[in-house]
Amino acid sequence: MTAKKFWSWLAVFVAAFYFIVPLLATLEFSMRMRRGTYSFDAYRSVFADDRFASTFSYSVVMALITIVVGALLIVPTAYWVRLRMPYLRPVVEFVTLLPLVVPAIVIIFGYLRLYNSSSWLPLTNTDMGANALLVFGFMTMSLPYMYRAVDTAMRTIDVAVLTEAAESLGASWPTILFRCIFPNVLTGVLSGAFITFAIAVGEFTMPSLLNRPAFGPYLALIGANKAYEPPALAMIAFAMTWVSIILINITTRLQKGAAGAR
Amino acid sequence: MAATQPLLNRRLITDWLGIAPFAIFAVMFLIAPTVYLVSGAFVDPNGNLTLQNLIDLFQPNILAAYVISIKISAASAIGGAIIGFALAAAISLGGLPSWVRSAVLTFCGVASNFAGVPLAFAFLATLGRLGLLTIVLRDVFGFNLYGAGFNLLSFLGLTLTYMYFQIPLMVLIITPALDGLKREWSEAASVLGATSWQYWRMVVIPILWPSVFGTLLLLFANAFGAVATAVALTGSSLNIVPIVLFAQIRGDVLHNPNLGYAVAFGMVVITGISNFIYIWLRMRAERWQK
Amino acid sequence: MSYLELSHVQKSFGIVKVVHDFNMSINEGEFVSFLGPSGCGKTTVLRMIAGFESVTGGTITIGGVNQNGLKPNKRNIGMVFQAYALFPNMTVAENVAFGLKVAGTSKAEIEDRVKEMLDLISLGHLADRYPYQMSGGQQQRVALARALANKPKVLLLDEPLSALDAKIRVSLREEIRLIQRKLGITTIFVTHDQEEALSISDRIVVMNAGIADQIGTPSDIYNRPATRFVAGFVGTLNILEAKVENREAATVRVAGRSINIPPANLNGAGDGAAITVALRPEALSLSKTPSSDVALDGRVTSVNFLGSVIRTRMDVEGQQVSFDMFNNPGLQPPQIGEIATAHFKASDVLVIPN
Numbered sequence: 013m014t015a016k017k018f019w020s021w022l023a024v025f026v027a028a029f030y031f032i033v034p035l036l037a038t039l040e041f042s043m044r045m046r047r048g049t050y051s052f053d054a055y056r057s058v059f060a061d062d063r064f065a066s067t068f069s070y071s072v073v074m075a076l077i078t079i080v081v082g083a084l085l086i087v088p089t090a091y092w093v094r095l096r097m098p099y100l101r102p103v104v105e106f107v108t109l110l111p112l113v114v115p116a117i118v119i120i121f122g123y124l125r126l127y128n129s130s131s132w133l134p135l136t137n138t139d140m141g142a143n144a145l146l147v148f149g150f151m152t153m154s155l156p157y158m159y160r161a162v163d164t165a166m167r168t169i170d171v172a173v174l175t176e177a178a179e180s181l182g183a184s185w186p187t188i189l190f191r192c193i194f195p196n197v198l199t200g201v202l203s204g205a206f207i208t209f210a211i212a213v214g215e216f217t218m219p220s221l222l223n224r225p226a227f228g229p230y231l232a233l234i235g236a237n238k239a240y241e242p243p244a245l246a247m248i249a250f251a252m253t254w255v256s257i258i259l260i261n262i263t264t265r266l267q268k269g270a271a272g273a274r
Numbered sequence: 275m276a277a278t279q280p281l282l283n284r285r286l287i288t289d290w291l292g293i294a295p296f297a298i299f300a301v302m303f304l305i306a307p308t309v310y311l312v313s314g315a316f317v318d319p320n321g322n323l324t325l326q327n328l329i330d331l332f333q334p335n336i337l338a339a340y341v342i343s344i345k346i347s348a349a350s351a352i353g354g355a356i357i358g359f360a361l362a363a364a365i366s367l368g369g370l371p372s373w374v375r376s377a378v379l380t381f382c383g384v385a386s387n388f389a390g391v392p393l394a395f396a397f398l399a400t401l402g403r404l405g406l407l408t409i410v411l412r413d414v415f416g417f418n419l420y421g422a423g424f425n426l427l428s429f430l431g432l433t434l435t436y437m438y439f440q441i442p443l444m445v446l447i448i449t450p451a452l453d454g455l456k457r458e459w460s461e462a463a464s465v466l467g468a469t470s471w472q473y474w475r476m477v478v479i480p481i482l483w484p485s486v487f488g489t490l491l492l493l494f495a496n497a498f499g500a501v502a503t504a505v506a507l508t509g510s511s512l513n514i515v516p517i518v519l520f521a522q523i524r525g526d527v528l529h530n531p532n533l534g535y536a537v538a539f540g541m542v543v544i545t546g547i548s549n550f551i552y553i554w555l556r557m558r559a560e561r562w563q564k
Numbered sequence: 565m566s567y568l569e570l571s572h573v574q575k576s577f578g579i580v581k582v583v584h585d586f587n588m589s590i591n592e593g594e595f596v597s598f599l600g601p602s603g604c605g606k607t608t609v610l611r612m613i614a615g616f617e618s619v620t621g622g623t624i625t626i627g628g629v630n631q632n633g634l635k636p637n638k639r640n641i642g643m644v645f646q647a648y649a650l651f652p653n654m655t656v657a658e659n660v661a662f663g664l665k666v667a668g669t670s671k672a673e674i675e676d677r678v679k680e681m682l683d684l685i686s687l688g689h690l691a692d693r694y695p696y697q698m699s700g701g702q703q704q705r706v707a708l709a710r711a712l713a714n715k716p717k718v719l720l721l722d723e724p725l726s727a728l729d730a731k732i733r734v735s736l737r738e739e740i741r742l743i744q745r746k747l748g749i750t751t752i753f754v755t756h757d758q759e760e761a762l763s764i765s766d767r768i769v770v771m772n773a774g775i776a777d778q779i780g781t782p783s784d785i786y787n788r789p790a791t792r793f794v795a796g797f798v799g800t801l802n803i804l805e806a807k808v809e810n811r812e813a814a815t816v817r818v819a820g821r822s823i824n825i826p827p828a829n830l831n832g833a834g835d836g837a838a839i840t841v842a843l844r845p846e847a848l849s850l851s852k853t854p855s856s857d858v859a860l861d862g863r864v865t866s867v868n869f870l871g872s873v874i875r876t877r878m879d880v881e882g883q884q885v886s887f888d889m890f891n892n893p894g895l896q897p898p899q900i901g902e903i904a905t906a907h908f909k910a911s912d913v914l915v916i917p918n
Contacts, residue, residue: 016369021370023364024374038400041405117520152304155304207387242398243396249388465711481652
């Protein structure tokens with residue numbers, strides 16, 4: 013018993029060392045900007061840069077659009093498949109898992125070939141088109157997580173019974189979908205949304221290859237040209253990831269609480 | 275009968291209309307781009323069917339990129355799996371206080387998502403030439419890391435960096451499997467005369483290996499497709515597949531678009547195989563978890 | 565002769581004492597049930613015998629050998645768990661063979677023994693099934709075979725029937741008892757179900773709050789409960805407050821009338837002492853039989869049809885009394901609100917020590 017505990021503590025301490033040292037080092041490095049003393053100059057410099065605010069807000073907006081469009085696509089689909097076409101479930105599940113198989117860089121490579129300026133649908137010609145392409149790319153990347161989260165939430169509420177109950181009370185289809193189904197799978201949508209957010213805001217490959225003024229490419233650019241700002245940005249990114257994970261944990265706990273109360 | 279037939283058809287049509295938006299999205303932005311690249315890998319610039327592109331993948335610089343990519347992915351997956359398993363076993367079976375468990379799991383949730391460019395920055399700040407650990411080792415312990423041949427922009431450096439998201443991923447996926455080991459199994463084994471090693475060998479390992487091996491493959495695919503960390507860490511100085519492909523998309527450095535498709539196809543094949551085995555093993559593992 | 569000896573066994577978790585001074589000798593081949601509500605310490609005692617928990621005080625000996633400090637895998641004990649605990653990665657035959665395999669038994673011997681065991685539980689035809697392919701009752705029989713394969717010195721059953729359906733519960737408990745008799749193995753059966761304990765045990769230990777309230781045969785426990793807890797936990801009882809009228813004559817006053825009870829039942833309570841008496845519902849009857857000598861009048865408050873019996877409850881001067889009568893389609897059961905008269909024998913009155 014004590015031997016088991018000893019090894020367990022050892023494993024935790026070794027892991028803690030490996031995980032905490034880079035964070036401390038990053039923090040330390042980010043505060044070295046002013047010679048001879050520690051300061052938050054690097055953070056000041058980061059926040060003073062206009063491009064920080066503009067690229068970050070661009071990425072946030074793109075992420076939010078992705079979440080809304082993604083939820084509008086996936087919730088009705090998952091609902092429809094559960095209710096009307098259960099025989100399609102294996103196929104839909106397979107498709108939603110595909111983005112794990114096809115790396116993001118390959119997907120975006122395909123977009124650039126299919127929707128370039130000389131193609132039948134030249135989306136890359138305009139800013140709006142390229143933005144749309146980016147949103148679709150983010151949606152594709154988040155598909156496995158979003159679909160799973162929503163589908164799991166639907167399993168716990170038994171959509172068929174809920175739909176029949178609503179129909180028997182005379183509800184129309186839009187009412188059923190937006191007043192009955194959406195609120196009940198909201199926690200699933202939310203936990204999917206936070207993962208999407210975490211993926212989309214920091215994503216480098218897609219916006220970089222689409223030449224979008226996003227946060228990921230900006231980070232890489234700073235990394236190539238500055239010394240003390242990159243670790244400051246890394247700390248900021250780490251803090252943001254931490255916040256999204258805590259939000260995910262809270263929503264899943266709410267979901268479990270709701271399921272437990274049933 | 276005649277009256278019900280059209281009704282049935284109408285129902286079928288509404289069924290398919292309901293799924294149409296998703297189907298169109300999936301075809302346009304997931305399947306068609308992939309199929310386009312894959313089929314492009316099998317034709318020459320004039321549109322004739324050929325296997326030359328795939329054969330060209332075996333030219334030295336591309337082959338070397340695949341080899342080093344596979345090596346880094348495998349090393350970070352195996353390292354991540356071993357350490358992650360030890361950590362998961364510690365928090366699941368080690369009898370540690372519950373706050374340790376929830377702290378580790380929450381941190382793993384964060385760290386598994388802390389990839390890409392910021393992760394590269396963090397490791398540059400730690401193990402780069404001016405990184406904290408490098409300096410501490412030099413000034414306090416008198417050990418010159420880079421003098422000893424270490425380089426962050428190398429196999430070892432990249433592996434060490436990737437493990438920062440690989441270990442947490444392993445912990446997150448394997449902890450539920452470890453939690454699924456019932457206490458009664460170990461009690462039943464011990465009351466039947468088994469030592470704890472016999473219990474692990476005859477019960478735990480057979481139950482867990484599909485999950486562990488499957489997760490190993492997932493980690494492998496995860497590292498193989500990781501572009502951002504590699505690009506941000508090494509610029510283009512390290513010849514690994516995602517970087518080659520990134521450069522190819524940017525500016526056709528291979529001077530042959532179809533060879534570029536073949537490189538992409540090769541990536542899909544490798545991540546695809548590992549993911550399919552992962553999913554298959556996972557189903558196998560879940561069979562017992564009823 | 566005593567085979568399994570528990571003497572002054574105690575267990576504390578931190579400052580919480582879950583088992584106080586537990587003493588018992590169990591004979592070889594005996595079937596003993598530990599009966600009590602959850603949290604009474606019965607499972608803890610079982611786990612100490614198996615070696616999963618160490619004793620805080622006292623000793624446990626099996627066949628004269630002190631078990632304190634012996635690890636579970638050195639005790640040669642068979643155990644069946646509530647949740648079956650079959651190894652999910654092994655077939656039925658492999659599960660049963662597990663203990664023999666780790667003991668280093670030869671292949672041929674294992675094969676024979678596994679076959680013998682599966683025949684014992686009549687599941688020989690399912691030898692190659694996996695646990696997830698079988699019903700709960702089948703899994704629990706396999707668990708029993710697995711526990712018996714090593715010829716253990718003692719068989720421990722930890723609520724083995726609680727996870728099963730009512731019907732299977734009854735048939736499996738009979739099967740367990742049959743197998744136990746056939747093998748003559750010393751067995752301890754933990755349960756919170758009094759009917760289970762009464763029906764299959766040689767002796768029952770009724771436990772309450774870490775203490776063995778009473779150890780006795782099923783009929784002892786049922787007919788002569790030693791404490792108020794035992795009386796209340798085993799079976800249904802009418803509890804009536806009473807007063808000793810005359811110690812010498814053994815008369816007590818219950819529900820407004822004097823009755824004579826066997827003097828031995830008084831347990832030395834003095835004149836005027838308030839005592840508690842109890843009557844099993846089956847001791848009361850609506851019809852007067854030659855042997856019944858006491859009658860109670862009361863207003864019927866509820867009538868429950870339970871199938872073979874009808875349980876009637878009535879109010880006798882502010883105290884609730886229920887009694888059973890066999891269902892008889894030709895006979896009108898009492899109606900709610902009616903005045904009914906219940907008869908019983910004074911010698912059936914139990915005096916419960918306070």
